[in-house]
Amino acid sequence: MPDSTVNRVTITLDSTLDSVDQAEAMAEQQAARAGIPEDDRYQISMAVREATVNAVMHGNSYDPAKKVIVSFENDGSSLIIRISDQGAGVDFDHLPDPLAPENILRGSGRGIFLMRSFMDDVQFQKHDTGTELTLIKHLPTAQTGA
């Protein structure tokens, strides 16, 4: 059951692939509620999917004792999504470039790249208890134009 205040919804998920689908569906729902257009909602929900996959697989290693916490916050100018795991984490500063010719035919390693492509900002923070990813998408009315 989501813990909901006016602008923030938080869900605690098990470290399973079902949780990935749940987080994705929640992202679509929250982005729609924030008035984000369909094409952007698709990108946001995919970024959340990729982040939750990382948390479940690489962070928590499917450990049933560990949880993934996903929160959605609309601060009036942006949709801010935080995905936290309870694992050792990934070294986000030293990930191979999936567009490099030597990596282009690799079967994995595109999740973070897609998050960065689809969101306005992606931040990583390592804590003693795990890793937190913050995904930010500016709301349409908050955009000032180039």
Next chain:
Amino acid sequence: MSMKVSTRLVDGIVILDLSGRITLGEGSVQLRDAIRDLVAQGQKNILLNLGDVNYIDSSGIGELVSAFTTVKNQGGQLKLLNLTKKVHDLLQITKLYTVFDIKDDEASAIGSFTK
């Protein structure tokens, strides 16, 4: 929604009609198994019809790449047919659009295989 796979043989080319989602878990595994079985049967020319695939995540993209290299390493060809806009855009931003041979007409796709 999971992925569905059906197989047709047209002029010696195997066409896999995929529908649904190719994502981590079931969809990716189904595609991997289908390609593995075809290669094991000696089928080296494969056309993946993605016209009814409405969603692919990074795992699904990886599975398409793995399918491509698996078939190529066996001396065969794997081509993609009927990309939706979302899948097209994903292959563009991941720079895979130029790696795959992508077709939008089944008859000409069939004719383009080296037999």
